[in-house]
Amino acid sequence: MPLLMPNGESNMFSRIPNRLPGAQRGQSMIEYVIICTVLALALFAPLPPDQTSNAQKLAEALRQNYIALSYFLSLP
Numbered sequence: 001m002p003l004l005m006p007n008g009e010s011n012m013f014s015r016i017p018n019r020l021p022g023a024q025r026g027q028s029m030i031e032y033v034i035i036c037t038v039l040a041l042a043l044f045a046p047l048p049p050d051q052t053s054n055a056q057k058l059a060e061a062l063r064q065n066y067i068a069l070s071y072f073l074s075l076p
Contacts, residue, residue, distance in 0.1 A: 043055045 043058075044053050046053050
C-alpha cells in the first residue's frame with residue numbers, strides 16, 4: 001500500500017524496492033574494475049613509433065612545465 005502524503009497524494013517512491021535483484025548486485029564493482037584496467041593499459045602500453053608509453057609522455061610534459069614554471073618564478 002502506498003504511503004499517503006499530508007495532502008492525501010500517494011508517494012510514488014514507496015513502491016520502489018530498497019534492494020537490487022540478486023543478478024545486479026556487484027555489477028558496478030565489476031564495471032569499475034574493467035574501466036580501471038582498460039585505462040591502466042592505455043596509459044602504460046608502449047606506443048609503436050618511439051616505444052614510450054603515455055605515462056612517460058605525461059611525466060615528461062609535467063617535468064617540462066615545472067622547469068618553465070620555476071624559470072618564470074625566478075625572474076626578477
